[in-house]
Amino acid sequence: MRDLLITLIVLWILLKAVKHPAIGILGWVWISVMNPHRLAWGFAYDFPFAMLMAAVTLLSLVITKDKRQFPVTPATVSLILFIFWMNITSLFAINFDQIYPLWSRVMKILFMTLVAMSVLNTKQHIRWLVWTLVVSLGYYGVKGGAFTLATGGGYTVWGPAGSFIEENNALAVATIMLIPMLRYLQLTEENLWVRRGLVVAMGLCAVSAIGSYSRGALIAIVSMSFFLWTKSPRKLPLALLMIILIPFVVLFMPQKWEDRMNTIQTYQQDSSALGRLNAWGMAWNLAVDRPLVGGGFEIYDKEVFARYAPEPKNVHAAHSIYFQILGEHGFVGLFLFLAIGFFTWRSGSWIIRETRGKPDLHWANTLARMLQVSQIAYATGAAFLSLAYFDLPYYIVVLMEVTKLYIKNQQEENSRVVSSQRPGPQVIRPAELSVIPREGESLG
Template sequence: MRDLLITLIVLWILPKAVKRPAIGIMGWVWISVMNPHRLAWGFAYNFPFAMIMAAATMLGLVVTKDKRQFPVTPATISLILFILWMNVSSLFAINFDQIYGSWSKIMKVLFMTLVAMSVLNTKQHIRWLVWTLVVSLGYYGVKGGVFTLVSGGGYTVWGPSGSYIEENNSLALATIMLIPLLRYLQLTEEKPWIRRGLVVAMGLCAVSALGSYSRGALIAIAAMSFFLWTKSPRKLPLALLMIVLIPFLVMFMPQKWEDRMHTIQTYQQDASAQGRLNAWGMAWNLALDRPLVGGGFEIYDKETFARYAPNPKDVHAAHSIYFQILGEHGFVGLFLFMAIGFFTWRSGNWIIRETKGKPDLLWANNLARMLQVSQIAYATGGAFLSLAYFDLPYYVVVLMEVTRLYLKNQQEENSRVVSSQRPGPRMIRPSELSVVRREGESLG
């Protein structure tokens, strides 16, 4: 039944994607971020829905004449250079014969990110994308929160198999990054019942993150909560909610959750923490040996660890977006990766500054603030997870840069309107000129 339902939804979207590529982008985001086919058990589980949706969207780009404008900003230029550099580093990969699967998956995601920036150009498109992300990931956040409450926090929350958010730690970070987007919708939604539902969803996402038993998620949710408060327009109600809710959630969790969180202070005795430090040491040593290109994709094997890791026998994934990029693409790749985040934050500052005190642009002001909060969650929680290529952070970039471009276009349009309404120099008639001469002679 699930297989049929998912297939029917995709078939319903496909013709709309050809007519309106922006709808195709929403379909692509839904499939690639939520992975709804992974919730089925039959033919849909491995069916290439994402590829078909991407093909329909690209066909729409060819046959339609919708407005397209790519935002050329420092953030988007950094993203393009980062994509190009990953292709360069792949040519020099240590395990070149093993990288195609990872390379192909990552390039598809990032290519469609660039397509999204070209296609989405209206306020409605921006809101569509926010809602698509919220529905796609909010499903797992709300479901995980309910599961945690019902089970008394006794079991770990996991994501859909075969996706970036399959692991408990990854799903936790995704739901934490989603909370600011829920907050944005709650601030801008007109219907009271939807606003109340979004508040409930925010709380359940927080519960789901705690139910993941992820220590990195605990750090991320603390940082996110603080910046969410500082960036919110109505600080007092939010502060009161946090004061009541956070202690209750922590007290609700069982003793084994508290024991695991306490291992943050005793990481020297924790095998998992030591494995991460060993993986970071491997990435650092590899980057020192190959500073420009790193080791390429698929470097987490016995041979690479035997050559570069402090403990050659302790093979682990990168467990850090920063060391993951450093080990795979060298210092150049890490610089470009961090430049994307830095310039996206700068774009947020520009949006906040340009929309301050303008009620009609309050939505953009709130969106930029919440996107920055989501960036903070990714920057802190990602320090302990291998999620450098997860879709959501790149769609945060899309939302920020498309919003900036939309505002710039609005400013240019307003300037043209003002210029067209400004009266120009009036031509003096010959009769008026003779009067002026007589008055000048009399004054002389």
């Protein structure tokens, strides 16, 4: 039944996508972020829905005349250079014969990210993308929060199989990043019951993150909560909600959760933490040895660790977006990766400044603030996770840069309207000149 339902939904989106590539992009985002086919058990589980959606979307780009405008900004240029550089480092990869599956997956995600920037260009498109991300990840956040409450926090919350957020830690950071987007919709939605539902979803996502038993998520949720409060226009109600909710959830969790969180202070005795430090040391040593190109994708094996790791036999995943990029793509790759985040933040600050005090653009002001909070959650939580290629941060770039382009277009349109309404200088033709009589003379 699930297989049939998912297939029918995908077919309906494909029919719409043929005429409108923006709908195809939203379908792609839904499939790639949520992985709905992984919720089925039959033929849909391994069916290439994402590839089919991408193919129809690209075909629609060719045959339709929908408006397309790519935002050329420092953030998007940095993203394009980052994609280019990852292809260069792949040519010099240490394990060149092993990189194709991950390289192919990353390139597909980032290519469709660039397509999304080209076809999503209206206020409605922007809001649809936010809703798509909220539905795609909110499903797991709400479900995980309800599961944590129902089981007394006794079990770990996991994500969909075969996705970037399959691991409990990754799902936790994803749901924390989603909370600011839920807050944006809650602040701008007109329907009272939808707003109330979004508040409940925010709370359950927070519970789900805590129920993941992720120490990185705990750090992320603390930093995200602080910035969410500072960026929110209605600080008092949000502060009251946090004061009530967070202590309640922490006290609700069992003793083993508290024991797990306490290992943050005693990381020297924790094998997982020591493994991460060893992986970070390996990435640093590799980057120093190959500063421009790093080691390429798929460097976490015995041979690479034997050559570069402080403890050669302790093979571990990167568990940090920063050391992951540094080890795989060198210092140049890390610089470009950080530049994407920095310039995206700057775009958000520009949007906030340009829309301040403008009621018709209040939605953009709120969105930029909340997207910056999501960036904070990613920058802190993913500092301990291998999530450098996770879709959501790149869709934050899409939302921010498309919103910036939309506002610039509005400003240009307003300038043209003002210019057309401004009266020009009066021109007096020679025939219309009047003769001014001298004193004592008359015109008769």
